[in-house]
Amino acid sequence: MELPSSYDPKNVEGKWYRTWEESGDFHAGETDGRGPYSIVIPPPNVTGNLHMGHALNNTLQDILIRWQRMSGKSALWMPGMDHAGIATQNVVERLLREEGKRKDDLGREAFVDRVWEWKERSGGQIQHQLRRLGCSCDWERERFTLDEGLSRAVRKVFVSLYEEGLIYQGFRIINWCPRCRTALSDIETEYLDIKGAFYHVKYPYKDGSGHIVIATTRPETMLGDTAVAVNPDDDRYTALVGKTLILPLMDREIPIIADHFVSKDFGTGLVKVTPAHDPNDFEIGKRHNLEEINILDEEGAINENGGKYRGLDRFAAREKVVEDLRARGLLVKIEDHDHAVGHCYRCRTIIEPYMSKQWFVKIKPLADEGIRAVEDGRIRFVPKNWEKTYFEWMYNIRDWCISRQLWWGHRIPAFYCDDCGHIMVGMEDPDRCEKCGSSKVRQDADVLDTWFSSALWPFSTFGWPDITPALKKYYPTSVLVTGFDIIFFWVARMIMMGLKFMKDVPFRDVYIHALVRDEHGHKMSKSRGNVVDPLLLMDEYGTDAFRFTLAIFAAQGRDVILSEKRIEGYRAFCNKIWNATRFILMNLGEGFTPRPLEGAELERFDRWILHRLNGAIESIEYSLKEYRFNDAAQGIYDFWWREFCDWYIELTKTRLYGGADVPAASSEAAKQVLYHVLKTGLKLLHPFMPFITEEIWERISEKEEGRIILAPWPAVDPKFRFEEEAEDAEIFKEIVYKIRNIRGEMGVPPSKKANVIFKTTDRRTVEIIDREAVNIRSLAKVDRIEVDSGYMPAKTDASAVLPGCEMFLPLKDLIDIDKEKARLAREIERVSGDLDRVQKKLSSGNFTEKAPVEVVEKERARREELSGVLEKLRESLEKLG
């Protein structure tokens, strides 16, 4: 079977993905008797499109899942999507606007129908994109946070927490997005630095005896002021406490009060108190029994409490207020003032602290459990330093506002009786009031925070509250793979909910990966316009190359700055693998039958590569266990290219092309080993590069072996531990390397064979030279080889020195004496530099006394070796005159 000379991913990827999916290769059952390994996907938003973050996140998960699947686990990757309340509602509202409609024109029911319709038709693009990325999700199990089963889980949790008193309704200041017209939780507000201003305003005393000056960043809120506060210990103002002021523009009387919240050395030391529009002022208001005057409506405009400013948007009102104050001579000055202002994390609108009645989760009791689970190691964060971030937030956690004034989402299962005001929360919708019997019962209009349902994801997806076989087998999941940006939003809440409702952690490990940034190190975002579309990269370089790049960049604790040059490099790696396969297939020949290696007459380099293969298996396995994706990828890359292709394959050529001189058993052994290493190498590579490995596997494996996706993961084979052969191979490589170095530096063309004379009495070296002469000839382009312990070098000889062995290449007219001298001088400099360091170490008495014996011994041996080499090098240089 002839292969084309380069690898083309185009026709390979789609074909294999379909085969895997249609054959049920991704499906993990409950009754196969194999041990569980499970991951739940961080559900992408139904509105989402695959971006770099997803690509990285899902590539890493797929690597783990494929590795574990091959390792014989029942490996389940649970896929699904998030209904993404605000984001999705925004999308559909935008579409409606294009039709000239608003959601209120449709009404709630029709609007929600419309969103579902949108979801079915154009939502969930990302699922196709994940398939393109090769993700081996168990699609049969796919879930949606708003589907029936999950909605039942959400209701169950809400009802339970309510009954326990952990969910309550409260009237307080929350973060309000005037554009989305909904409440947000604390972590849904992003604080961004704004170039604002500090407005200094005069508030006159009622008795006409003058005025005080307060400073504010939001002058329009003064319309709702109900006091001015000072620090009780502030000598400047203690006398003022109790006096009455006239609130300008509103002509309302407000008192001066004392409260410790006010700091003496910020601003003027006098603070206007607006209980309805500032969380701190709200607290002050509670302490002093102040009136809470709400001056805003839901859209952020001034309401009827704002007098003549009614109807003005908050920012227009600010300008007008300032203007009026100035006109009345009450504006003292305006200073520039940069400060952090909360923005809606969905639409970037400046949020308003706003009084309203909302539902909250009393989170402290849940958080305590969550803290303990990480403290006692039931959950392990990788890298570990994220635990600190987690603890920090969990210790200072505040009650979670869970109600949203949206239509798209899980409707809050609370019902109000219009006659008696009774509130009912339960699993079933009541048709009449359980207290007064009235049928005038209506459901709470709000829906739940999207994150409320995602918090249940690790168990709701398995069918909870039913105790299903899947739940029993796959909960707790093995690992959660996610970015640090949602530790609070998602990870912490899953931990709390899992512990609460499953009485067990939702996952053992949390692997936190970095963010993908652009080449300047900036976060990729649409507004920055620096997003790179992963799909385009996959088109251009192939999915395997793209995945491999992500994996090799995913070093712990570091951001991923993607470089296209690197992807290009790993595309070349694909091609390298492809061509290594071509070489092997071409040389196995028609009659090749795979046989166990035990029966083969293994030679030195066969043993060496098998030994190295063991090493590769071991280190890749270790790296994956520790989530060191970059090490694993680098390990497999080095093994394939630097060892298997550069050396082993080259070394087999003398045996495969050697003709009649080569014993049949030797070429047979080479073929068997080539075949074995190729297959094992493909398996090791499969989790990273699923497509090319499957494609090649089909061409080289035997029918009964099935697909590589289900092939057994390689294990270290103790029979193939060959330390001595591995050392011999290193000596051999060093010999070849030295000869090549001379040739390269002297500019000897490959077509020109050289002769080499080894001056050595070292038995091991002699044996290697003797046995590998044919390989030295082949790899170093050498003609004649002599071993002559009494050789007297000529002036036209180039030379090199190994421990216990000198090499001379008579180059005659090819040699450039000056170049050769320079080359030797460089070598001498390097070796003597090393020797100096070793000498220094050994002569400082402390070292020999305090360092471990084996380290000292090693240094001593090295000193002997280096000084031997150095001496020979100097001799060689001298001879050149």
Add this chain to the structure above:
RNA sequence: GGGCGAUUAGCUCAGCCGGUUAGAGCGCCUGCCUCACAUGCAGGAGGUCGUUGGUUCGAGUCCAAUAUCGCCCACCA
């Protein structure tokens, strides 16, 4: 105001528990279309590991301070 991370070759990055010559890819220079691969092969140049102290027989690796950059958290109007 707290906390975290980064600073290693021209560029993008590795370097786990401190111990032989600090690695890779790309780029650069030299020579090769050698019967798997020019998406390739061989060779080479290039780093006092941000700075200053400290611990240690020994530090890119641990500690402290400092500089620069970045991120997260925080109610100072």
